[in-house]
Amino acid sequence: MRKVVVIGGGAAGLMAAYAAQNEGAEVTLLERNEKLGKKIYITGKGRCNLTNDCPPDEFLQNVVRGGKFLAGAVRAFPPEKMMEFCERFSLPVKIERGNRVFPVSDHASDVTKMLERACRSVGVDIHLNEYVKEIGILHSTMRDIVSDKAAYSCHAVVIATGGLSYPSTGSTGDGLHFAKALGHRLIPCVPSLVGLNCRGDFAKLQGVSLKNVCLFARRGGKVIFSEQGEMLLTHYGISGPLVLTLSALINRLPLKEVELFIDFKPALDSETLNARLVRDFTERKNEQMKNVMRGLLPAALCIPVLNAANISPAKQANAVTKEERLALVKALKAFPIEPVSLRGFSEAVVTSGGVDLKEISPKTMESKLQNGVYFAGEVLDVDAFTGGFNLQIAFSTGYLAGRAAAQAGNLAE
Numbered sequence: 001m002r003k004v005v006v007i008g009g010g011a012a013g014l015m016a017a018y019a020a021q022n023e024g025a026e027v028t029l030l031e032r033n034e035k036l037g038k039k040i041y042i043t044g045k046g047r048c049n050l051t052n053d054c055p056p057d058e059f060l061q062n063v064v065r066g067g068k069f070l071a072g073a074v075r076a077f078p079p080e081k082m083m084e085f086c087e088r089f090s091l092p093v094k095i096e097r098g099n100r101v102f103p104v105s106d107h108a109s110d111v112t113k114m115l116e117r118a119c120r121s122v123g124v125d126i127h128l129n130e131y132v133k134e135i136g137i138l139h140s141t142m143r144d145i146v147s148d149k150a151a152y153s154c155h156a157v158v159i160a161t162g163g164l165s166y167p168s169t170g171s172t173g174d175g176l177h178f179a180k181a182l183g184h185r186l187i188p189c190v191p192s193l194v195g196l197n198c199r200g201d202f203a204k205l206q207g208v209s210l211k212n213v214c215l216f217a218r219r220g221g222k223v224i225f226s227e228q229g230e231m232l233l234t235h236y237g238i239s240g241p242l243v244l245t246l247s248a249l250i251n252r253l254p255l256k257e258v259e260l261f262i263d264f265k266p267a268l269d270s271e272t273l274n275a276r277l278v279r280d281f282t283e284r285k286n287e288q289m290k291n292v293m294r295g296l297l298p299a300a301l302c303i304p305v306l307n308a309a310n311i312s313p314a315k316q317a318n319a320v321t322k323e324e325r326l327a328l329v330k331a332l333k334a335f336p337i338e339p340v341s342l343r344g345f346s347e348a349v350v351t352s353g354g355v356d357l358k359e360i361s362p363k364t365m366e367s368k369l370q371n372g373v374y375f376a377g378e379v380l381d382v383d384a385f386t387g388g389f390n391l392q393i394a395f396s397t398g399y400l401a402g403r404a405a406a407q408a409g410n411l412a413e
């Protein structure tokens with residue numbers, strides 16, 4: 001019987017182990033942690049947004065890097081199949097806003113338990129607390145996988161060790177080292193779906209949550225991002241849904257070339273907003289501007305926005321000149337934020353970069369350089385926006401890699 005070793009008991013590794021064993025291979029899964037799926041536990045704020053209920057074409061529009069490469073895997077094992085898989089292994093799921101799929105229980109741990117149940121149902125041999133140190137070279141049709149406890153001779157190995165994000169969950173980039181040692185080219189890794197450190201004093205703004213604002217970015221005078229939604233001001237700068245999405249698109253650009261702005265009133269064009277200010281200033285003519293602004297903005301933002309418009313917070317509304325009012329309209333429609341750097345891997349939801357896709361077969365996830373070596377999940381140079389897409393990428397690539405690792409063995413024998 002073909003022997004397959006899967007390195008990593010996360011989303012991709014668990015799916016690969018199930019698929020390979022289900023296809024007739026004898027699978028050993030090696031996980032360094034004391035439990036499986038440590039990262040899955042913290043996904044979706046503990047609820048695990050495990051996939052997105054959309055057709056493959058729509059899915060691929062949400063992939064930032066590797067969309068073309070992933071097309072085959074996402075079609076072979078689409079969200080629909082993942083949801084069926086959950087039901088088959090007794091995990092009822094529900095669909096929420098934006099087609100996000102969660103377990104009905106709202107417990108991420110139930111997703112890990114379901115994946116473990118699936119693996120055990122077909123007989124995968126799961127080893128916990130076992131750290132893989134090295135992947136040996138091919139001898140005839142076998143190679144050794146060396147852990148801190150033993151060496152395993154196998155026909156195929158699936159490397160599903162994750163990327164570099166949240167290293168506390170066990171994803172410390174070991175798969176990238178294995179890939180490099182096997183001769184693979186690595187695309188440099190950068191954090192993605194992460195907050196941005198920004199210049200300025202954000203201490204007083206910490207905790208301000210902005211809803212229905214538009215965040216837009218310009219580079220070289222061209223708008224490169226513009227989206228309406230929610231964001232969060234933090235002690236270091238900005239975060240929240242809009243910022244995570246933006247980070248995936250600018251994480252390889254020199255940030256000093258990126259200009260960022262918040263439109264606090266995207267529903268009003270400048271003319272309408274100006275008319276609203278005229279009305280407010282007339283109705284509250286004897287009040288100080290810092291108080292008048294409270295009708296328009298969260299309290300903590302009133303003074304920074306007045307500063308951006310060069311209006312003294314103590315000035316009375318009826319003393320504001322037309323030029324000052326127009327400057328205020330501008331500050332409300334395009335409040336400037338200066339991004340300095342991305343937050344680190346320890347806070348990034350995913351890693352962008354990894355094993356170069358040019359050297360991997362998109363049909364099987366097998367290395368084009370090394371027979372019997374397969375990659376799955378975040379270790380590859382693939383990443384997507386939030387919404388369940390990243391876990392589904394792990395499941396789709398894991399499924400394909402596991403199945404191919406078992407089949408290739410059968411064909412070769």
Ligand SMILES: Cc1cc2nc3c(=O)[nH]c(=O)nc-3n(C[C@H](O)[C@H](O)[C@H](O)COP(=O)(O)OP(=O)(O)OC[C@H]3O[C@@H](n4cnc5c(N)ncnc54)[C@H](O)[C@@H]3O)c2cc1C
Nearest residue numbers: 008010011012032043044049132162170377378388390391
């Ligand atoms: C806070 C947070 C929230 C997230 N929420 C979502 C969400 O709701 N929906 C979504 O789609 N995505 C989400 N993601 C992203 C998603 O979790 C990952 O993209 C996905 O888990 C990647 O799966 P993976 O199997 O490739 O890697 P990982 O989940 O990182 O698994 C890799 C495994 O390999 C093990 N390993 C590593 N090296 C070795 C070694 N040498 N020997 C043995 N074992 C080893 C690790 O311990 C780990 O268990 C979130 C990520 C974070 C950090």
